[in-house]
Amino acid sequence: MTASTATTADTFRPALHYAARNTWLNDPNGLIHHGGLYHLYYQNNPVDNVWGNMSWGHATSADLLAWTEHPVAIACDEEEDIFSGSIVFDRHNTSAFGTESQAPLVAVYTSAFKAGSTHHGVQAQSLAYSLDGGYTWTKHAGNPVLDRGSAEFRDPKVFRYDGDAGSYWVMVAVEAKDFMVVLYKSEDLKDWELLSSFGPANATGGVWECPDLFPLPVDGDPENLKWVLVVNLNPGGPNHGSAGQYFIGDFDGTTFTSSTTVTEGLQDPARLGEYQWLDWGRDYYAAVSFSDAPDNRRLMIGWMNNWQYANEIPTSPWRSPMSLVREVSLRTVDGTLRLAQHVAEDPASVSGLAPSFTLEAAAISNEMVVLDGAAGSVQRIDLTFTPGTAAEFGLVVRGDGTQGTRIGIQPAQGRIFVDRRDSGLTDFHESFASIDSAPLLAIDGSYQLSVYVDHCSVEVFAQGGLVTVTELIFPSTTSTGVALYASGGTATVGSLNLTRWS
Template sequence: MNPTPTAPAPGAEPLAAAATPHLRPVAHFTARDTWLNDPNGLLHHAGVYHLFFQNNREGSTWGPMSWGHATSTDLVTWSEHEVAIPNTPEENVFSGSAVADVRNTAGFAGPGQTALVAVYTSAYTSASSRPGIQAQSLAYSLDDGRSWTRYADNPVLDTGSSDFRDPKVFWYGGDDGHWVMVAVQAVDRQVVVYSSTDLLHWAPESTFGPAHAVEGIWECPDLFPLAVPGTDDTKWVLVVSLNPGAVAGGSGTQYFLGDFDGSTFTADRLCDSTEPADHDWLDYGRDYYAAVSFNDAPDGRRLTIGWASNWDYANDTPTHPWRSAMSLVRELRLVRCPDGRLRVAQHPVLPQAPSAVRVFDLEVPSAPGDRTEVVLSSGDPDGGTLTIALDGDERTVTLDRTRCGAVDFHPAFPSVDAAPLIGGDGATTHLTIVVDGCIVEVYVDGGLATLTQQVFPHQPLTTLHLEPSPAR
């Protein structure tokens, strides 16, 4: 889940009320008229993609957490449903995952049924018998996710900790395999691994961390395999979100590559550097957090969604009555880069039919000596501009949102953020730029680096042009 964010700045709600409809994205999911944050329970079942999410059903800032629910058949067009797992006076429903228990290991399903099982963090309130404790609990659905019942003997895993959360559960092995849970001891910067044969009883297996970026607490882990290109091998990817202390400041999502034997994850590469830029990040922008992947996606695809915001200013962004959006769905694969290292590349799932989403594909000069700016604007001098600059000498791409409409609603929001140029032929860099309401996603050289940023232009960003960057 997440730490309690700072309170909204004075006057934040009147500013939000002045926002205009052009800021609501089309392909980036937003709640109808409430707050959302972390994606939860990502699952494909019976031809439907399920997106659950942290939701304050009482307002448009962070508050009592429930699991909201949306579904899609194409990963672009989402339908919001009633809250799936509501909070109670005794329990807030923090982040977690969902599985299809096709072997009926938990015994929830009757003949001819398949139980969908949500594994979530119970964050117990002062009104409960265990105030302040975070423990792992279950809810199940016997009607393909339309309604959910809490397990009568919750919680199923309670260590007595106040910072034990965000379980991601998946099946490891064949019919003789077992369930694996990765969760976090957040303030210890540790991923903890548990195993189970029935989802009801869990045994500790191993821990990983602290490692790499540890300035903030760790949250929302995920663990999954990806094929190594050109071989029959796989590598396991451990994803861990961090707040604060990310590469662009505030919230962010890092990853490790390594091996997993069903109980222990071992990283291929661990470095002692305290510089965030020396580690591996799923996104170099300010607005990509809590990224997790779908269980049981068809054809073995590894599909992820992140929360497109940052805890530094998430409560203050100028939209109304909704606040916050998800990222696009991204498909992940491994790529071997020119320096010989394997890295995760990400490819957006985009609308196949015409929509309000604007997608720009272009090649930009990036050889030594080249400095080029890609400028996105509304075509109106007062609408705001977003500048993406490529520096062939520094081998960086930067995104400047300091002149893009509303930027003064929070002091941490105006930013110029950078990602490395790590692919391509060195002479040019391929950019895919997706503009959808208040969200911009930039994919560099086939998604070897990405930058996701919120922007709040006074008018929609519709035009793009290139110009030489000013001399140093």
């Protein structure tokens, strides 16, 4: 299908994912749970649906699924664009921005200074504060609060550290073109002292952006904590373009020490597949976690797009959705620590929906089997496969016999892939049509998949979320079929449960 195929303005607007009403968005910013709501701020162009005029958009949700869009929270002006950053609840008013009765929310963001500023050409860290729960913001008169004189110093993620080294604020930011994470400490969010740096390491095929650092219990044991350092990069992902990598190690309040570094210094392209990736798809970038999530859950959300083609995806008047929110955990797999991810709040459970289509054990052999009664454009599909003699097996979603998105497993190669070459609209950019793959091994002789299909996306969670693949797709409204297939032999579907919204 060509990019000239007619579509209505909201053909691809997601049902399960957040997208702005009629503007552009990219990186999630300032993620926090506060006042009983999840606050999602994000890079936003308030006046167009392509990148520019960077400000912070704002949306809130009680359940991580239904989002309410609010007016722009922190707007750019003639002196600065408002680049990425984070928000903390300064409950003890260390910043002195609060009052006797109201502790402030404090946003720490990157000022990308324009020609009208005395800091022109510099990226530095600045503050804004809110006394009404995050809806209106006042910029700090003393901005910027941290200036290295660098043109590529950005994306501060701030958290409260309480440990053996003391209690203070920690900022994790990047020197993007040096492939370096820099860590600072502060008592009041205004005066910052350098702690240490990390990098270059592992993937360095593009600038480093949007870091995050947080502890997680290993295998659910609160007495055994490890720290996870997330570093997004563009380009240089495992399947080209934007992606996010992570390191696992220890943080002593001063220094992060990685135990999962594969290559020090600049990237060895031949070892790209050995690094640990948040997601192996093309469309999961700038992922960071929420502060103060209830029950100490570590919840993450990413921008569901890729800088290779981000400004050209065929959506209107909005452009770019966010991923579903994911809860992350650390699991030991064959003696190795791995990040596992699952959808934080299952849309089916929240909606009270039961599976609308089920299938018990069924063998397939050198065939494509269309599942009558399973068609839909917004779905969750849970299924298991047991390999037989087939060289490849899997399923096709949003299909019509001519187009469709193929999710396949090749057991001999130990790979899973998403093939979107015939997924619908693809020729709006030369790099969009793709086959994107990830390493995947059987567990106890089988493969388990959870697949979330929306109007413009597919998110695949394999083997309990040890491997995820996220891809944008732009299918015809009439392409709603679901099919199973095997080629080069046999495979068995152990079970399939499908929940359909539309």
